Amino acid sequence: MPVQSIVLEQSEIISPLGNLSETVADLIDGTSAIVPGPFFGVPVSCAPFQDERCRHLDFAASLLQQAVDLKNLDPASTVFIFCCAKGDISALENRGPDKNQSHFSPLPGSQAQYVQNMLIPGCPRTITISNACASGAIAVETAKELLEGGAFTHAVVFGFDAISRFVATGFSSLSALSRAGARPFDAARDGLTLGEGACMVLLTKRTPYAGDICIPGTGSSNDANHRTGPSRTGDGLLRAARAALTDARTIASEISAVKCHGTATAYNDAMEAKALDILFEKNIPVCCSVKGAIGHTSGAGSLLEIILAAEFLKRHVLPPTAGFSSLGVEETVPVSSEPQAFDRNTLLCLSAGFGGINAAVVLRELMP
Amino acid sequence: MEPLIERLKSQIIKALKLSDVSPGDLDIDAPLIGGPLGIDSIDTLELLVLLEKEYGVTVPDVNTGRKVFASVRSLAVYIEKNRPQK
Amino acid sequence: MKEPLFLDAFAALLPSGMYSSRGFVPWQSGQDGPRDVSREQVLDKPYPGFGKLHIADRLSFAAAALLFSHYGSCAGDETGITLGIPAGSFSADLLYMDSVESGFPSPVIFSATLPSSALADIAIYFKIKGPNRVIAGASGSGLCAFDLAAMMLHRGKASSMLVVSVNAIEPAHMRSSLLPAYAAVENRAYAFLLTRKKKESGLHFCLETCFGPGEKTLSERPGESYFDKLVHLLMENKNGSISFATEDYCGHISIEKDL
Numbered sequence: 001m002p003v004q005s006i007v008l009e010q011s012e013i014i015s016p017l018g019n020l021s022e023t024v025a026d027l028i029d030g031t032s033a034i035v036p037g038p039f040f041g042v043p044v045s046c047a048p049f050q051d052e053r054c055r056h057l058d059f060a061a062s063l064l065q066q067a068v069d070l071k072n073l074d075p076a077s078t079v080f081i082f083c084c085a086k087g088d089i090s091a092l093e094n095r096g097p098d099k100n101q102s103h104f105s106p107l108p109g110s111q112a113q114y115v116q117n118m119l120i121p122g123c124p125r126t127i128t129i130s131n132a133c134a135s136g137a138i139a140v141e142t143a144k145e146l147l148e149g150g151a152f153t154h155a156v157v158f159g160f161d162a163i164s165r166f167v168a169t170g171f172s173s174l175s176a177l178s179r180a181g182a183r184p185f186d187a188a189r190d191g192l193t194l195g196e197g198a199c200m201v202l203l204t205k206r207t208p209y210a211g212d213i214c215i216p217g218t219g220s221s222n223d224a225n226h227r228t229g230p231s232r233t234g235d236g237l238l239r240a241a242r243a244a245l246t247d248a249r250t251i252a253s254e255i256s257a258v259k260c261h262g263t264a265t266a267y268n269d270a271m272e273a274k275a276l277d278i279l280f281e282k283n284i285p286v287c288c289s290v291k292g293a294i295g296h297t298s299g300a301g302s303l304l305e306i307i308l309a310a311e312f313l314k315r316h317v318l319p320p321t322a323g324f325s326s327l328g329v330e331e332t333v334p335v336s337s338e339p340q341a342f343d344r345n346t347l348l349c350l351s352a353g354f355g356g357i358n359a360a361v362v363l364r365e366l367m368p
Numbered sequence: 369m370e371p372l373i374e375r376l377k378s379q380i381i382k383a384l385k386l387s388d389v390s391p392g393d394l395d396i397d398a399p400l401i402g403g404p405l406g407i408d409s410i411d412t413l414e415l416l417v418l419l420e421k422e423y424g425v426t427v428p429d430v431n432t433g434r435k436v437f438a439s440v441r442s443l444a445v446y447i448e449k450n451r452p453q454k
Numbered sequence: 455m456k457e458p459l460f461l462d463a464f465a466a467l468l469p470s471g472m473y474s475s476r477g478f479v480p481w482q483s484g485q486d487g488p489r490d491v492s493r494e495q496v497l498d499k500p501y502p503g504f505g506k507l508h509i510a511d512r513l514s515f516a517a518a519a520l521l522f523s524h525y526g527s528c529a530g531d532e533t534g535i536t537l538g539i540p541a542g543s544f545s546a547d548l549l550y551m552d553s554v555e556s557g558f559p560s561p562v563i564f565s566a567t568l569p570s571s572a573l574a575d576i577a578i579y580f581k582i583k584g585p586n587r588v589i590a591g592a593s594g595s596g597l598c599a600f601d602l603a604a605m606m607l608h609r610g611k612a613s614s615m616l617v618v619s620v621n622a623i624e625p626a627h628m629r630s631s632l633l634p635a636y637a638a639v640e641n642r643a644y645a646f647l648l649t650r651k652k653k654e655s656g657l658h659f660c661l662e663t664c665f666g667p668g669e670k671t672l673s674e675r676p677g678e679s680y681f682d683k684l685v686h687l688l689m690e691n692k693n694g695s696i697s698f699a700t701e702d703y704c705g706h707i708s709i710e711k712d713l
Contacts, residue, residue: 076667085568086567086568089547091632092547092548092551092632093551105632105633105634105637106542106544106547106632107540107541107542107544107590107592107633107634107637108542108569108590108591109540109542109590109591109592109593109595109634109636110592110634110636112591112592113592113636122670123670124667124668124669124670124702125667125668125702125703126591126592126701126702127589127591127598127702128589128590128591128592128595129587129588129589129590130539130542130568130569130570130588130589130590131570131573131586131587131588132568132570138586138587141585142587142602145602145605145606145609146605148609149605151665151667165554166547166550166551166554166567169554169559169564170550170559170561170564170567171564172559173413173417173559173560173561173564174410174413174561174564174565175413219585219611220585220586220587221531221583221584221585221586222534222535222573222574222577222582222583222584222586223577223583224577224578224580224581224582224583225578226408226409226578227408227410227565227571227574227575227578228410228565229409236583239531239583243585243611353570354565354568354570354571354574355568355570355571355573355574355577356574356577356578357570357573357574357586384506384562385505385506386502386503386505386506387493387501387502387503387504387505387506388493388500388501388502388504388505389500389502404502405502406501406502406503410561410562410565411506411562413561413562414560414561414562417558417559417560417561420558421558
């Protein structure tokens with residue numbers, strides 16, 4: 001019986017740089033989508049959607065529906081997983097009898113129901129994951145567990161998060177935002193830049209073919225330390241990464257590249273560097289963060305970045321880390337302002353979220 | 369400064385919704401952050417909002433912030449020094 | 455051959471009162487159900503942070519605290535949490551928007567507006583460091599939390615999983631036009647401890663679960679109260695089974711004393 005894997009079948013994104021192929025091309029080129037503010041009255045830079053209509057979940061979902069072919073999917077063997085940190089909460093912003101009502105309640109479940117009805121009517125299970133900024137990676141972990149468990153053959157994972165007055169004022173009140181733009185791992189980094197994103201991926205459990213990108217391992221953990229800040233030791237992220245490697249039956253030295261969380265806050269990047277240093281025993285492979293180019297696209301972001309990482313893996317190149325010029329962490333993390341080629345076929349994706357949540361996903365390209 | 373300190377104690381308890389704590393329990397020289405009250409950095413940011421709202425006082429940077437929030441007494445001293453004169 | 459799982463502890467905060475293996479405790483006069491749970495009712499030691507918990511966080515935390523108060527600690531990376539929370543952080547969302555409109559956005563309230571903040575408060579206080587999931591779906595979120603927890607235990611990703619299922623909306627917000635039709639408005643919170651390794655202080659119920667696909671055409675909305683019957687079985691220390699049928703799950707949970 002040939003071995004089955006969880007295969008990334010199809011995917012599409014809407015990022016601040018455009019669709020998947022536009023985003024990958026721009027990232028490798030070093031282009032950034034970060035623009036100066038103010039946004040929603042907050043004097044910070046952001047990475048917004050190119051088309052403001054994408055801030056509405058129904059519009060974004062209809063664009064993605066055109067790009068990913070789900071028509072031949074058997075709904076009975078498909079699970080739908082919606083992930084977001086807050087999702088489309090325009091109804092909260094527009095509340096009041098004299099303002100337009102959004103389609104959606106601010107409850108994530110309401111948004112998940114809408115998208116599932118649109119994309120896969122009749123699928124027998126919809127799961128809504130809301131694990132803050134690690135939602136996407138946790139959704140992928142959940143999909144993998146359900147597919148491997150045998151209840152489903154396909155999983156459609158859909159992520160959505162948009163910038164809003166709610167989110168912009170909130171992050172600003174936490175003093176988490178950079179004024180000029182995120183500079184991941186840089187000595188002059190001063191906070192994150194909010195981005196927005198919508199994305200969808202179809203995962204299938206089947207025998208993989210040469211060139212397929214598979215997900216051999218996932219892992220998650222909790223720092224159990226602080227409501228929003230990461231643990232200073234990086235212990236939680238390290239455990240999530242090790243859990244993913246164990247799940248993938250892979251050792252650290254087989255990882256050829258890392259797609260970091262790299263939010264560009266003082267604490268995250270310092271913490272992540274510590275975790276990487278211990279995980280790879282001071283021999284860290286090439287790393288990148290995309291948040292200096294497309295911002296921190298929140299819960300959807302961790303799925304969007306996994307989709308991007310699959311593209312980096314296919315091309316065997318990490319994009320430059322936009323915003324980076326000189327290393328600002330104690331450990332030797334190979335981040336660069338130039339593209340970095342890598343050989344071999346296994347990549348590690350890291351995510352972390354408010355509430356001490358850490359998640360790691362291993363991607364592998366099946367070689368001929 | 370006594371009335372300010374008494375008022376501050378009540379305001380801190382109210383703003384941070386601290387339970388199991390009354391103004392009489394608060395040691396004005398004990399560490400405010402990370403001390404027995406379980407106040408973390410987000411609570412500190414909430415206290416910054418309180419400072420601005422109730423006293424019109426802001427804190428310019430993190431280092432000053434650390435000294436200001438060292439204790440209830442240091443907070444009161446900072447407010448006295450920096451509040452806009454009527 | 456799957457390793458056996460156990461349901462070793464539970465607690466619930468329901469409209470009628472608090473339930474745990476210590477027995478049933480009705481709400482005191484002046485307490486308007488679970489939302490008014492006091493620190494003393496669930497935790498022996500003073501905890502200044504209890505008062506600031508917003509309703510979803512408070513109910514989740516209180517259910518977990520009540521469970522651990524008679525079970526003992528499960529601290530460490532071998533214990534994870536799944537949290538089912540269909541109403542998300544709805545009340546915190548509305549309170550946060552109020553603070554924005556007042557001109558002083560509140561960092562404390564904002565950090566409570568992620569559905570995952572309820573999980574964070576439990577993880578921090580009880581030092582639960584393993585895998586974690588927050589399920590904020592339209593219906594059956596608690597069932598999903600239970601299913602995913604059992605799955606993770608079977609796969610060896612943890613040796614114990616705390617399952618929390620909570621529905622929490624402030625009375626002032628229950629009539630909001632922003633609430634979808636599916637939203638139940640009764641406040642309730644359940645906590646279950648699923649484990650591969652029983653504790654001396656535990657209930658030692660062997661656990662068998664079957665979570666089949668749901669039926670999207672179902673119009674019945676149990677509003678997260680499907681665990682009530684399980685709580686009653688546990689209170690009576692009886693073997694038995696609960697079955698459920700929602701849009702996303704049809705199946706059963708069975709418990710049998712491990713003798």
